[in-house]
Amino acid sequence: MTLTDLLDEEVSNAISLSWETRDGRVVPATEEVQFAAGVRLNATVLYADLSQSSRLATEIHQKTAARVIRGFLRCMSRLITEHQGTVTAFDGDRVMGVFVGDQKNTYATVCALKMNYAVTNIIGPRVSNHFASLRDAGFKISHAVGIDTSPVLAIRAGQRGSDDLVWVGRAPNLAARLSELREENYRSFISEDVFSVMLEPAKTHGGQLMWEKRGLSYLGEETSIYRSNWTWKP
Numbered sequence: 001m002t003l004t005d006l007l008d009e010e011v012s013n014a015i016s017l018s019w020e021t022r023d024g025r026v027v028p029a030t031e032e033v034q035f036a037a038g039v040r041l042n043a044t045v046l047y048a049d050l051s052q053s054s055r056l057a058t059e060i061h062q063k064t065a066a067r068v069i070r071g072f073l074r075c076m077s078r079l080i081t082e083h084q085g086t087v088t089a090f091d092g093d094r095v096m097g098v099f100v101g102d103q104k105n106t107y108a109t110v111c112a113l114k115m116n117y118a119v120t121n122i123i124g125p126r127v128s129n130h131f132a133s134l135r136d137a138g139f140k141i142s143h144a145v146g147i148d149t150s151p152v153l154a155i156r157a158g159q160r161g162s163d164d165l166v167w168v169g170r171a172p173n174l175a176a177r178l179s180e181l182r183e184e185n186y187r188s189f190i191s192e193d194v195f196s197v198m199l200e201p202a203k204t205h206g207g208q209l210m211w212e213k214r215g216l217s218y219l220g221e222e223t224s225i226y227r228s229n230w231t232w233k234p
Contacts, residue, residue, distance in 0.1 A: 017036055018036065020037045021039070022037070022039055022040065023040050024040060024041045024154070027086040027100060028165070033155065033156040034156065035156050035163075038153045038155045040152075040153055043099065043167075043169075044105050044108045044148070044149040044171065045098055045099075045148055045152070045172045046085065046098075046099065046146070047095070047146045047178070047179035048080075048115055048143060048144075048145045049094040049143060049145070049146075049180065050068075050142075051141075051142040051143055052142065056093075059139075060131075060133055060134065064131050068127055071126075073095050075115075075119075077095055077097075079114055079234065080111060083099070083107040083114075084099060084101065085097040085107065086098050096167075098152075105149055105194045105197050105202075106199040106201070108147050109194065109202045110202050110232060112188040112190070112228075113202075113210070113228065113230055114233070115187075116231045117232055119141060119142065121231070124140065127141050128141070143187060144178070144186075146174070146175040146178025146189050147175055148175040148190070149191065150174075151169055152167050152169035152172065153167075153168040154168075174218060177218060178225065181227075186212075186228065187228070189226070190225065191226075210230040211228045212227050213225075
């Protein structure tokens with residue numbers, strides 16, 4: 001059998017497979033999901049993305065870039081887990097967190113504001129003070145966080161021994177899109193669905209709204225999102 005035949009067989013098996021799905025209340029581990037099964041969840045997805053990582057990787061020494069990226073991802077991951085989220089994937093300089101439960105949107109948005117504090121007041125100054133090459137290059141650590149909520153389906157994909165969970169639904173896609181936005185000093189971007197259900201402490205501070213409404217073209221349609229430049233000290 002040629003490689004072309006094997007690839008054709010792989011696709012045929014994947015699209016004709018009989019699926020079993022179940023409802024979930026917690027974020028499953030990869031080994032808890034069978035290859036012919038999926039887990040349905042109402043989930044809030046957060047993506048935290050390091051800005052200018054391509055410049056960091058090409059203009060700065062690799063070891064320096066690696067240390068910066070590692071520090072960023074470790075801090076973002078710690079904040080996700082501290083706010084009842086589960087770290088589900090890393091994609092280069094970006095980390096994905098999934099939140100479930102009644103207060104998932106509040107936990108995720110507060111997490112985003114604390115991420116902004118961490119980057120602005122901890123990661124940025126620490127990195128700048130430690131690496132003269134970054135100071136000389138005028139490189140400033142920045143980021144963006146995107147959050148959306150929707151029903152999702154977690155499936156197991158890949159080859160046995162080299163597989164992971166894939167999250168299917170609007171939330172992971174829109175959250176990833178929002179994390180790619182670069183708008184002045186705004187660092188946190190959330191969907192209207194997230195804003196409408198998160199609790200008041202995540203919306204206002206001292207009677208002042210921390211989020212600004214704006215429009216976004218997504219999949220050919222205009223949708224409402226909210227952005228914030230506020231920080232929240234961990």
